[in-house]
């Protein structure tokens with residue numbers, strides 16, 4: 080073989096703590112290495128050109144680049160060597176940045192480690208073989224999971240480009256949190272005036288199929304060809320027939336049904352439509368509160384429904400959908416703040432969450448937009464806002480900032496003043512975080528124009544005193560204790576990944592970070608991708624972010640799906656298992672171990688039992704390789720010989 | 736002979752890591768991005784999944800003279816390939832029991848789980864394991880072991896087989 084080695088300085092990222100010229104020189108002594116050099120930026124245009132030039136000049140049939148992590152640039156360099164006519168799999172990387180220069184301080188030791196890693200890469204390459212992709216067809220259909228503003232944006236963008244979209248929403252309406260908000264920062268424009276038309280568009284778009292009250296049960300397949308099982312929950316109403324007239328909700332006698340759309344500060348009827356602008360605008364029965372379903376006597380809705388669409392016998396239905404890509408946009412939930420005993424642990428009626436307050440402010444909310452406190456329906460005069468409840472608090476396992484609470488608290492203080500001109504708002508904060516266009520001006524306006532008093536410090540206790548609440552806390556800027564008599568306290572509760580996110584991550588084979596938010600493919604360069612090809616992220620499921628950023632991410636995720644669908648066919652990853660038929664004895668151990676059912680019990684021409692791998696289904700884990708007692712099934716690019724060659728490169732077989 | 740095979744003169748020992756691509760290799764990358772300083776002894780081999788790691792690779796490394804072998808993958812339940820790490824755990828537990836039979840101190844081998852976001856945990860893992868191997872000191876010369884394993888007819892397993900390339 081003729082191998083070329085390229086050692087990257089990465090500016091000073093690598094060369095700062097690795098002697099790159101010496102490394103390149105040492106690499107030249109490894110077997111089959113005919114050319115080695117060091118480059119300032121190997122991934123740059125001139126860097127890549129010099130690889131191509133060297134391949135041609137030195138007739139190279141294998142290339143090793145020692146630079147950053149292969150998770151960063153393996154794809155880049157594979158394309159480079161391919162441009163020079165090499166098979167892209169005759170390429171290896173030595174990770175001398177993330178695993179060497181950035182974690183070791185001693186230059187001599189780092190240099191030796193870098194040389195070792197190159198030696199391992201060379202050894203692996205010498206045992207490599209060219210690999211070839213297969214082409215396969217793509218199902219040009221996108222699934223979006225979660226119909227908040229991020230998911231809606233992704234669905235509309237993709238559908239507008241002509242792609243079929245299936246939108247799966249767990250609740251009985253799309254809209255997510257934004258549908259509950261009154262007005263939005265920093266423009267104070269009405270949330271439903273912005274979101275409403277988009278929701279209607281989803282309902283009317285010929286390319287969008289909406290599955291509300293539905294969840295994803297199972298996903299199989301691979302990029303371009305996923306098979307998704309969607310569970311349509313029983314809603315006890317035939318939605319195809321329901322016109323959303325609402326007669327049933329007027330007559331339903333079960334009026335004490337908790338109303339999650341109103342964040343449980345109001346009740347609704349057992350058969351209900353969450354709000355007038357709901358999409359789809361269809362009635363749903365809550366089986367836990369329906370008298371017919373719990374006690375077997377009532378059936379009023381069935382009697383009044385003019386189209387006869389009530390169906391008390393309805394069951395969950397599983398539907399199978401074929402899609403080529405999936406956008407996950409499952410958003411967030413509020414943290415359960417009852418762990419904070421100092422804030423009343425959820426037991427004081429006039430201590431409410433920020434989202435409950437949005438419902439009180441909202442003209443279509445339970446109070447018709449009049450700010451009336453829950454305990455006695457009185458108008459509050461003194462309103463205290465407490466920020467960072469379950470954010471930036473390590474002791475509660477919530478070290479991260481929920482990002483938008485500073486801004487919506489300022490908004491809610493402004494709205495309080497416009498609803499109740501005689502009121503006074505107080506905001507306890509840790510820091511005011513308002514980066515964003517017009518955001519800092521907004522929080523200043525809250526204080527300067529709307530007179531909200533900002534107090535930097537934490538609240539240590541809230542207790543009931545007669546009909547008001549006494550809020551005690553520290554003002555760390557003034558260096559003193561403060562006590563405020565409040566009529567209403569609003570907690571800016573931090574956010575966490577939407578419930579059951581962990582299960583969804585497992586279903587989709589994507590990862591989550593330590594806080595449970597889904598992990599992006601790369602923190603900078605792949606913000607909407609995941610580690611699973613064909614699965615993209617949008618909105619708060621990846622981390623806390625406000626509406627403008629959620630919308631941008633929705634568009635970005637749709638664009639990524641569109642790029643995927645712009646190909647008639649996709650190329651399969653050839654790093655899959657292959658069976659050496661002469662070694663295979665047909666024990667089918669591998670068939671039983673493969674988690675993806677990628678191996679068939681097949682036979683050869685002479686009817687001898689042999690294993691056969693379906694390359695499009697194989698995910699390339701290599702579990703089968705270790706199972707096979709005969710080494711007959713090998714994972715391409717990670718064969719026994721390649722991995723053992725790496726071992727031998729560091730620890731050569733002792734001579735006996 | 737390449738210049739770098741004799742590690743001992745820098746006070747370093749030979750530690751080989753087998754890491755799955757999706758969790759621990761990414762976690763090690765994340766530790767690099769966060770500049771979490773670690774001892775330099777470890778050399779990492781990337782595999783798609785811990786389920787790809789044949790215990791014989793580890794045995795080979797130790798018999799060839801590695802002073803320590805560290806395996807790390809996704810936490811149980813988080814495997815990118817659903818169940819690869821369960822297979823790995825079973826195989827590696829068996830390996831642990833075989834090591835003493837082969838005359839190898841089982842303390843020289845460790846497997847653990849580090850996710851892609853646990854850069855701090857990776858740093859700790861490398862520091863602790865390296866310190867432990869340094870406390871054990873360089874592995875005894877393995878030539879004895881090789882001849883003994885010949886008696887146990889393990890030889891076939893230990894020598895590189897020629898069928899790998901498929």
Ligand SMILES: Cc1cc2nc3c(=O)[nH]c(=O)nc-3n(C[C@H](O)[C@H](O)[C@H](O)COP(=O)(O)OP(=O)(O)OC[C@H]3O[C@@H](n4cnc5c(N)ncnc54)[C@H](O)[C@@H]3O)c2cc1C
Nearest residue numbers: 225227228229249255256263264409410411618619625626
């Ligand atoms: C009190 C408050 C006020 C706010 N005010 C503002 C503001 O003024 N301006 C601003 O820019 N931002 C504001 N925000 C932030 C805003 O709510 C978010 O940025 C935005 O809602 C994020 O949208 P999303 O689509 O990512 O998530 P979500 O709105 O949470 O939507 C997620 C959707 O996915 C669905 N879902 C979840 N899990 C599943 C599943 N497994 N299967 C199917 N569907 C699922 C949910 O039912 C939901 O419909 C505020 C937040 C709060 C708490």
Ligand code: SF4
Nearest residue numbers: 663664666667669707
């Ligand atoms: S385990 Fe090996 S020998 Fe058995 S069927 Fe699979 S490939 Fe063939």
Ligand code: SF4
Nearest residue numbers: 673697698700701703
């Ligand atoms: S590598 Fe083997 S076990 Fe893994 S998916 Fe492919 S055939 Fe199945």
